[in-house]
Amino acid sequence: MNRYYKEIDGKPTTQNQLPGETVYGEETIKKTNEYRVWKPERSKYAAMLEKTNQKPPIKPNDKTLYLGAASGTTASHLSDLQPEGTIYCIEYSPRTLQDLTKKCKNRKNMIPIHGDANKPQTYQKYIPIVDNLYQDITQKNQAEITNKNTEKFLKPGGNIILMIKARSIDITGNAEKIIEKEIQKLQNIEIKQKTPLNPIHTDHMAIHAKYKPKQP
Numbered sequence: 001m002n003r004y005y006k007e008i009d010g011k012p013t014t015q016n017q018l019p020g021e022t023v024y025g026e027e028t029i030k031k032t033n034e035y036r037v038w039k040p041e042r043s044k045y046a047a048m049l050e051k052t053n054q055k056p057p058i059k060p061n062d063k064t065l066y067l068g069a070a071s072g073t074t075a076s077h078l079s080d081l082q083p084e085g086t087i088y089c090i091e092y093s094p095r096t097l098q099d100l101t102k103k104c105k106n107r108k109n110m111i112p113i114h115g116d117a118n119k120p121q122t123y124q125k126y127i128p129i130v131d132n133l134y135q136d137i138t139q140k141n142q143a144e145i146t147n148k149n150t151e152k153f154l155k156p157g158g159n160i161i162l163m164i165k166a167r168s169i170d171i172t173g174n175a176e177k178i179i180e181k182e183i184q185k186l187q188n189i190e191i192k193q194k195t196p197l198n199p200i201h202t203d204h205m206a207i208h209a210k211y212k213p214k215q216p
Ligand SMILES: C[S@@+](CC[C@H](N)C(=O)[O-])C[C@H]1O[C@@H](n2cnc3c(N)ncnc32)[C@H](O)[C@@H]1O
Pocket: 042, 043, 044, 067, 068, 069, 070, 071, 072, 073, 074, 075, 090, 091, 092, 093, 096, 115, 116, 117, 118, 136, 137, 138, 139
């Protein structure tokens, strides 16, 4: 269990590793330590944890590759959960990356990297083998992106947390069918849990899987 994740007064929180500083205007709660409220409406990861009633499968010294970090809302909570580890934050939009860099300049375990998750070879010089791969990218080929990045960077047995957005793949079809078809494209994984995020995040599914590469 991750000791930096706590429910306080029914609200999921992470222990603020930079007390007195917030990242996106989130509520804070002061006890012996300071905690940042992690709202399911603001973060698909928080929504997944709420819906499954589980703690994050992340250890304080983990390394995480985060694809689609945007301006750091969810990544900053991972930064609280992994104070002895590192989050490698890949973001495609230069403007958003600038925002992420500014907001997280004092969070030394967050490394913002400009990159296209479709081309992992362009950022591989910055990324070691990691314990977790988190992916929340608004692209049609989400499974393909996951496959490419797990193969290059994730340790065998490592966690994959993937947020599939049906409407990034097909704007009109049946959301469940679209998502299931995308899941079938994932390679070398063992699915632990599939969690629909409706109604908090419409037509999104959170997948928690383990990487199981074939033996050579
Ligand atoms: C839904 S937002 C991510 C929100 C974020 N995960 C959070 O919870 O705080 C998706 C992000 O993926 C980025 N993105 C889209 N295509 C990408 C690509 N090929 N490589 C890296 N990032 C990409 C977008 O610029 C956007 O910031």
